[in-house]
Amino acid sequence: MTSPAPDESRRHGWRIGSIAGTPVYIARSWPVIAVIIIAVFGPALGRADRSPSYGYVVAGGYAVLLLVSVLVHEAAHALAARARGHAVGRIVADVWGGHTVYDATRSTPGTTALVAVVGPLSNLVLAAVAWLVEAGVTNETASTLLVIVARANFLVGLFNLLPGLPLDGGQIVSALVWRLTGRKGSGLVAAGWLGRVMAAGTVLWFVGRPLLEGQSITMFGVVWPVAIAFFLWQGATQAIRAGAIIDATAGPVGDVLEPVLLLPTTATLGEAAALAGPADTTSAWLVATDEGGWPFGLLDPAAAAEVPAGARATTPLGAVVTSQPAEWVVALGTDAVLTDLVREMSERNLPVIVVVDATTRRVAGLATAERVNEVVGAALARRRRS
Known part of the structure; x- marks a missing residue:
């Protein structure tokens, strides 16, 4: 072993x-x-x-x-x-x-x-x-x-x-709601609220009921049910939050993708500026590609700003590009949802990734953790208001 x-x-x-x-x-x-x-x-x-x-x-x-x-x-x-x-x-x-x-x-x-x-x-x-x-x-x-x-x-x-998360019965309820609604997050939320009911019911049954009936109850008889209820409530709350996030990330990946401008590392800063247009009007990320046309790195604005104006026409893009790990390019299918993108970013521990179409291998756009958080936060806010 x-x-x-x-x-x-x-x-x-x-x-x-x-x-x-x-x-x-x-x-x-x-x-x-x-x-x-x-x-x-x-x-x-x-x-x-x-x-x-x-x-x-x-x-x-x-x-x-x-x-x-x-x-x-x-x-x-x-x-x-x-x-x-x-x-x-x-x-x-x-x-x-x-x-x-x-x-x-x-x-x-x-x-x-x-x-x-x-x-x-x-x-x-x-x-x-x-x-x-x-x-x-x-x-x-x-x-x-x-x-x-x-x-x-x-x-x-x-x-x-018992039908409430984090208990196994709650997982069964969650799966049933998921099957009926087609939304995994809704199943977790529903089973999570039932888990909170189970937590409250545990305290009422083992502590509240004996006291209402005039029975004596030991300290252990109070502490143990309360501890179990705390565990249930904590797990149920986590399930509700997870369900809300899953539902909030059920939209298309395109909601968080930002446009990119692909240029080879051999292109000059002058050529990049001409293609990108004025800095205050372009919203595209400048992504440098290697000899094979594969995304290699991102333009470092600070480094590019330090290049004298007279040298921009001859300075290659590769000199002011921050290279990225190979894992920063993620292939996703056309049916992928934001949940898939978030999982990939989390597993790779990357704040920025380039998404390519899994079939055509064409670059679909760039996603940042900041943009993902913005979209997910807005979705969660809409859920709370509704």
Whole structure:
């Protein structure tokens, strides 16, 4: 097994293995949940006829089995995503349970729903298996653990099917809205608002209801539901924001493209000025091309301004051009949307790119991060007003 790079280990936690080539990590936050389980369930699982540590040992065993359940849940997500042709980056078990990172760039509503539903279904299967095995077990400790694991997986499976993001059930709702409307962002927004309802409902059910009924409630009984609600609300809010951005970037790429003037690096500054026209009237970016006519770099206005007027007729464009990395040229199809462009700029970490038609290889225009932010910001503002 290949060891991860040191920075990767620090980022994701302890690597414990891999599943179908996907690295599996235990985040450094996970021991927090193990300590809570042992502290809360240890005294309750104690026995008068056993040593004082018995309950804590059983609770520790439950913490380990719960970790296994989480990893089975996430492995189900990973295997389903891989089966549908998506690259899976990692599986991580953390204080909130766990998460699976996979490339959903080219996903569909059907695939999104499938990847989401297999997670909680795996928990329900584990619950059924634990119940069946427990029926034939005579050891008291093993029986206790199996019952706890069965109940926990049953509840986790049902909880994750609740229809609100960031829960798996929310992913299913999001996929359904996406399929009905044709807009992925609208699905995320709808499921995100339902997630906020789930967060509020969690506090009302586990804290508000007992108090209204006059029941006593422990500090743990307050803190834990509030912590879960906070996690749900935070994830739901992120989904709503992401959905709004996806909808705002659903327009054509042409909305952010600016015109370019292509000139070979051997052209002179005088020739460039004559073709571009007066500086206060042209809106085109001057892009220098290499010998093959491929975009090579951008005119540096500051460097061009330093060239004496008498030397402009003989100064080659290549002398005042800032070369760009090869990745700055992006080929997009005619059906590409702004989301595709934003993703390319983000993945390449470039503030400026030249877009060419994927079929004709002709330059369609130039996009800057500033222009993209301007268009997306205006779209988001329109959404808020409506």
